[in-house]
Amino acid sequence: MSNPSETSEIVLEVTDLKTHFATPAGEVKSVDGVSFSVRRGEILGLVGESGSGKSITGFSIIGLVDPPGRNVGGSILFKGEDLLAASEKQLRTLRGNRIAMIFQDPMMTLNPVLSVKTHMVETVLAHESVSRAEALRRSIEALRMVGISQPETRIESYPHEFSGGMRQRVAIAIALLHKPDLIIADEPTTALDVTIQSQILSEVQVLCRELGMGLIWISHDLGVVAGLADRIAVMYAGRIVEQGDVDQILDRPKHPYTAGLIGSAPAANRRGERLTQIRGSAPHPLRRPEGCAFRTRCDFSTDACLQEPTETIGAADYRWRCFNPLGATEATS
Amino acid sequence: MTAFVIRRLLQAVLVLFVTSIIVFVGVYAIGDPLEILLPPDATMAERAQVTQALGLDQPLPIQYGHFLWNALQGDLGTSFVYNQPSISVILARLPATLELAFCALVLAIIIGLPLGLISGLKAGSATDETIMTGSILGFSLPNFWQGMMLIMIFSVYLGWLPSTGRGQTGTIFGIETSLATWDGIRHLILPALNLSLAKIALVIRLTRTGVQETMPLDFVKFAKARGLSSRRIVFVHVLKNILIPIVTVIGVEFGSLIAFAVVTETIFAWPGVGKLIIDSINILDRPIVVAYILVVVTMFILINLFVDILYSLLDPRIRSKAR
Numbered sequence: 001m002s003n004p005s006e007t008s009e010i011v012l013e014v015t016d017l018k019t020h021f022a023t024p025a026g027e028v029k030s031v032d033g034v035s036f037s038v039r040r041g042e043i044l045g046l047v048g049e050s051g052s053g054k055s056i057t058g059f060s061i062i063g064l065v066d067p068p069g070r071n072v073g074g075s076i077l078f079k080g081e082d083l084l085a086a087s088e089k090q091l092r093t094l095r096g097n098r099i100a101m102i103f104q105d106p107m108m109t110l111n112p113v114l115s116v117k118t119h120m121v122e123t124v125l126a127h128e129s130v131s132r133a134e135a136l137r138r139s140i141e142a143l144r145m146v147g148i149s150q151p152e153t154r155i156e157s158y159p160h161e162f163s164g165g166m167r168q169r170v171a172i173a174i175a176l177l178h179k180p181d182l183i184i185a186d187e188p189t190t191a192l193d194v195t196i197q198s199q200i201l202s203e204v205q206v207l208c209r210e211l212g213m214g215l216i217w218i219s220h221d222l223g224v225v226a227g228l229a230d231r232i233a234v235m236y237a238g239r240i241v242e243q244g245d246v247d248q249i250l251d252r253p254k255h256p257y258t259a260g261l262i263g264s265a266p267a268a269n270r271r272g273e274r275l276t277q278i279r280g281s282a283p284h285p286l287r288r289p290e291g292c293a294f295r296t297r298c299d300f301s302t303d304a305c306l307q308e309p310t311e312t313i314g315a316a317d318y319r320w321r322c323f324n325p326l327g328a329t330e331a332t333s
Numbered sequence: 334m335t336a337f338v339i340r341r342l343l344q345a346v347l348v349l350f351v352t353s354i355i356v357f358v359g360v361y362a363i364g365d366p367l368e369i370l371l372p373p374d375a376t377m378a379e380r381a382q383v384t385q386a387l388g389l390d391q392p393l394p395i396q397y398g399h400f401l402w403n404a405l406q407g408d409l410g411t412s413f414v415y416n417q418p419s420i421s422v423i424l425a426r427l428p429a430t431l432e433l434a435f436c437a438l439v440l441a442i443i444i445g446l447p448l449g450l451i452s453g454l455k456a457g458s459a460t461d462e463t464i465m466t467g468s469i470l471g472f473s474l475p476n477f478w479q480g481m482m483l484i485m486i487f488s489v490y491l492g493w494l495p496s497t498g499r500g501q502t503g504t505i506f507g508i509e510t511s512l513a514t515w516d517g518i519r520h521l522i523l524p525a526l527n528l529s530l531a532k533i534a535l536v537i538r539l540t541r542t543g544v545q546e547t548m549p550l551d552f553v554k555f556a557k558a559r560g561l562s563s564r565r566i567v568f569v570h571v572l573k574n575i576l577i578p579i580v581t582v583i584g585v586e587f588g589s590l591i592a593f594a595v596v597t598e599t600i601f602a603w604p605g606v607g608k609l610i611i612d613s614i615n616i617l618d619r620p621i622v623v624a625y626i627l628v629v630v631t632m633f634i635l636i637n638l639f640v641d642i643l644y645s646l647l648d649p650r651i652r653s654k655a656r
Contacts, residue, residue: 064557066549096559103558108551113573113648122569123559158649174559 011181011214012061013037017074019053019060028285030056030069032238035311038182038214043205045225045246046218047261048235049282054218057235058184061216062099063091079181097127100175104187106167110159116143116170117155123177142173147203165196172204182214189224201228222261226250234258237283237293244318254325256298292323300324341641345634349627353404356626357397360619370413370616387413400623409627410620414613419620423606423628429499430605432510433597434590436525438583441532446579448533449540450567456545464537471534476593480527480600487523495520497602524601528594532586539582543575577647584640588633 019031031053038044048054059065061076063083076083078099083091095101103109110119120139121132130138136155143151146169159167168188175183185204189197205228208215219225225232226246233243234257242255253259263276280297283289292309295301304323313319371383384390388399400410409420452464488496500520502511511517547553548571556566595607606625613621645651 062558064554092560092562094560095557096561101555101558103551103555105551109555111552111556111570111574112650113577114570115649122561122565126560126562126565160650171555 009040010037011040011079012216013075013077014057014061015075015077017057017060017076018072019056019065019069020072021069023068026286029238029288030285031060033074034235034238034240035074036233036240036243038216040181040214041209041212042231043208043215043217043229045229045232046216046235047220047222047225047232049220051282051285052235053238054220054235055186058101058186058216058218061182061184062095062101063088064095064101093127096123096174096180097178098180099182099184100178100180102168102171102175102183102185102188105191106164106171106188107159107191109171110167112159115156115158116162119170120155120174120177123174127178138177139173142176143170145176145207146170146173147199148173165192165200168192168200172200172207176207176211179211180213182216183208184216184218186218187220188217190219190221197224204228221265222250223265234261237285237288239293239321240319241294241322242320244314244320245316248316248318254320255294255322256300256324256326257294259326260297292321300326338638338642341638345631345638348634349630352630353401353623353627354397356623357400358393360622361393361396365617404627409624412613412618412621414616414618414621419618419624420628422621423609423624426604426606426609427628428510429603430591430594430598430607432512433521433524433528433594433603433605434587436512436521437529437532437590438587440525440529441536441586442583444529445533445536446540449537450544450572452537453541453544453548454567456541461541465541468534468537471530471537476527476531476596477600479530480524480597483523483527484600494523496523499604524597524603527600528590528597531593532583532590535582535586536579539579540575543578544571547571547574573647577644580643580647581640584636584643587636588629591629591632 014037015035017031017034018029021028021030034053034057036044036046046054046057056065056069060071061078061083063086065071071084074084078094083094086094110116117136117139120142121135124130124135124138125132128135140151140155143155148154148166148169159170162170168191171188189200192200201224204215207213217225217228222232229246231243232246232249233240234249234255235241236257242249242253242258249258250262253262257278260276260278264278266275278297283293283296289296291306292298292301295305298305302324307323309321309323311319311321312325367380367383367389371380375383381390388396391399403410407420408418411417412419412422415422448464448468452461455461484496487494498520499517500511501514501516503514503517504510511521553566553570556570561570591607594603594605595611597603598605598607599611610622610625612618613625
């Protein structure tokens with residue numbers, strides 16, 4: 001079952017989400033009208049450059065955007081419940097329980113003075129009233145699931161006694177403790193070696209399918225997401241500019257930005273070709289161009305691009321925001 | 334861990350030996366105790382007799398060798414003034430000072446830590462501003478003045494607490510202490526509070542800084558993302574991290590509490606070693622001074638050893654290195 005069927009249950013539905021930061025210099029619109037959905041067992045790759053608002057989108061879902069950031073519009077439906085209307089107490093019962101998160105830097109996400117056992121047992125007990133022995137049994141089980149050998153003894157160790165890859169496995173095991181409906185992974189393999197990264201990627205993919213979880217994999221690396229995700233959403237300057245099935249996005253992108261991202265990544269089947277570049281750099285969040293935010297860097301921009309591009313919805317929920325979509329032309333050339 | 338403790342104890346012996354030389358030479362260099370001990374009209378014969386009795390006619394290295402040999406047998410010399418072994422004079426007074434310093438330390442922690450936590454968690458609020466202003470006063474007002482104000486307010490105006498002396502003592506677990514009787518506790522409150530004021534301010538500041546540095550770290554956000562309660566995040570995740578620097582500083586400060594006790598003991602007429610050492614320096618009672626310094630150095634070493642052990646209990650990264 002590489003592709004979840006059309007009828008499978010929607011776990012998360014984000015509509016027109018807006019998260020802004022009030023700064024002395026002005027209102028930074030980090031997330032400015034983002035819509036997407038995630039189904040059970042589906043992996044959504046959320047791709048974009050740093051500053052595109054992809055991490056803030058992730059933190060908005062579990063209500064952990066640091067001040068001065070705040071939600072200013074839209075809705076986030078998690079299994080029918082609007083998370084933006086939920087109280088802090090309701091959110092806390094969901095966090096780590098129904099919605100889990102994995103962070104970027106495995107060196108920093110575990111408390112250095114507490115053992116892995118403490119981390120895991122407290123996470124179990126935060127959401128279920130079971131005995132400590134039962135909590136420990138489940139924690140060991142979760143460690144075994146992510147491929148940590150001798151989990152009974154390793155669980156007594158402290159974070160500094162694990163390598164980076166192992167630490168990230170521990171973080172993934174913690175996320176799996178309550179068999180959540182949704183996992184938000186914020187660049188979880190960026191800090192790791194390539195070999196460790198690919199191991200973790202394939203394991204996560206298998207676990208996600210087996211347990212029927214929705215997964216949002218946030219990454220700046222299109223190559224990582226290409227081998228992992230079912231769907232890809234490409235973010236640029238606080239908006240999703242294009243989203244659709246992985247094959248559609250990679251083989252026939254409509255948005256020039258997506259095409260630029262694909263062209264700028266080295267790939268085995270294009271050996272010897274010159275890598276293309278997207279000219280210029282991402283606009284400062286306070287000085288984004290009017291209309292399409294990408295038009296100043298785009299080779300195809302026209303006067304029409306001075307207007308805000310609306311979202312066009314195609315077959316298989318394929319959506320793009322562009323006045324001059326690339327059509328059938330081969331984007332990688 | 335055991336090897337670590339043994340190594341530290343061997344270092345301690347070396348430090349004590351070097352200290353004894355420095356102290357002995359230093360004390361020997363200042364003044365002639367005969368001038369103070371003998372009446373001005375003493376005869377040459379009387380002088381010679383006292384000099385010989387005290388061993389002051391020997392050359393310095395021989396006097397030191399003599400001192401060291403006796404010290405190894407637990408004899409740090411006989412006080413010129415009390416005509417008793419100097420170590421027993423000090424040990425008789427030491428419990429009162431230790432009790433005072435210990436109570437001041439406990440006050441510093443039970444008052445300073447909660448206030449520092451509140452201040453750090455609500456940084457910038459009116460509560461934070463109030464606590465920080467209070468801590469500046471605790472730091473900057475002279476200790477003796479604070480002591481006199483405490484007496485003015487609580488003994489003179491309000492008449493709630495006695496201002497001088499140690500009060501009635503009792504025994505708990507074989508240790509003679511003021512904490513055993515209500516009268517003793519009443520006498521202890523003001524001097525202990527006086528001695529602790531600057532340390533309360535210090536603990537508040539350390540805790541506040543620690544909280545502010547720790548709260549934005551990723552592991553706190555990850556703890557929130559795991560759905561832990563704020564109480565568990567603050568009291569387990571944050572507190573255990575910030576206790577590491579606090580324990581270190583408090584350990585070192587315990588030594589300075591014993592030293593600062595001199596001022597507090599003088600104001601509140603507390604019968605501790607602080608008062609004794611000032612008197613002994615004034616009349617050049619060398620054995621007392623030497624014994625006092627060696628006792629204090631020993632205590633410093635033991636406190637630091639204790640802090641190191643506590644440190645490794647708190648921080649697993651240090652534990653694995655010490656192994």
